[in-house]
Amino acid sequence: GIQVEQSPPDLILQEGANSTLRCNFSDSVNNLQWFHQNPWGQLINLFYIPSGTKQNGRLSATTVATERYSLLYISSSQTTDSGVYFCAVEPSAGGTSYGKLTFGQGTILTVHP
Amino acid sequence: KAGVTQTPRYLIKTRGQQVTLSCSPISGHRSVSWYQQTPGQGLQFLFEYFSETQRNKGNFPGRFSGRQFSNSRSEMNVSTLELGDSALYLCASSLASGQITEAFFGQGTRLTVV
Numbered sequence: 001g002i003q004v005e006q007s008p009p010d011l012i013l014q015e016g017a018n019s020t021l022r023c024n025f026s027d028s029v030n031n032l033q034w035f036h037q038n039p040w041g042q043l044i045n046l047f048y049i050p051s052g053t054k055q056n057g058r059l060s061a062t063t064v065a066t067e068r069y070s071l072l073y074i075s076s077s078q079t080t081d082s083g084v085y086f087c088a089v090e091p092s093a094g095g096t097s098y099g100k101l102t103f104g105q106g107t108i109l110t111v112h113p
Numbered sequence: 114k115a116g117v118t119q120t121p122r123y124l125i126k127t128r129g130q131q132v133t134l135s136c137s138p139i140s141g142h143r144s145v146s147w148y149q150q151t152p153g154q155g156l157q158f159l160f161e162y163f164s165e166t167q168r169n170k171g172n173f174p175g176r177f178s179g180r181q182f183s184n185s186r187s188e189m190n191v192s193t194l195e196l197g198d199s200a201l202y203l204c205a206s207s208l209a210s211g212q213i214t215e216a217f218f219g220q221g222t223r224l225t226v227v
Contacts, residue, residue: 031216100161
């Protein structure tokens with residue numbers, strides 16, 4: 001099946017710093033999403049971005065589908081940005097992948113005041 | 114518009130028991146997927162239902178089962194619970210219309226097996 005690798009596994013920042021999280025995937029995809037998992041476990045949707053670039057406030061994301069990677073940018077980080085960030089993909093291989101997201105192992109972000 | 118609702122939020126069960134978890138998708142969404150999250154294995158796909166039919170299944174034993182009702186609500190059942198089934202169980206719904214497959218997750222059910 002498709003492989004998803006996220007880097008770095010851990011990231012420690014001071015408040016106000018910028019960061020880039022990376023997601024590499026091994027096959028073409030129909031769906032790529034970035035999530036932030038809150039302390040209670042819920043996955044919060046950040047971006048639905050199978051290709052192209054999107055921005056939402058201090059966050060932006062870019063997916064280069066032809067090169068099989070996606071980047072999540074966090075600017076002017078705040079302590080509330082702390083948590084785990086997941087990239088998840090649904091391959092475009094067809095029926096057996098339908099409805100199934102494959103997740104990376106996540107990046108644990110800690111932002112210190 | 115209400116989000117994905119999972120009940121209960123927390124459960125404690127004894128080994129050997131069975132458990133049923135419920136998921137109500139976003140109104141209009143017909144696809145419901147279930148995932149298990151553990152510290153060791155990360156987030157793993159259990160199964161996906163669309164219009165009351167299971168379309169896809171992950172690599173889990175037969176003790177894990179699910180179903181979807183005509184109103185798109187879904188339940189998953191785990192029989193003969195084992196300690197290793199302790200996990201956060203997450204449900205996701207999506208419109209699954211054409212190429213749009215964005216998934217939205219519920220708050221999860223945290224299951225502890227003792």
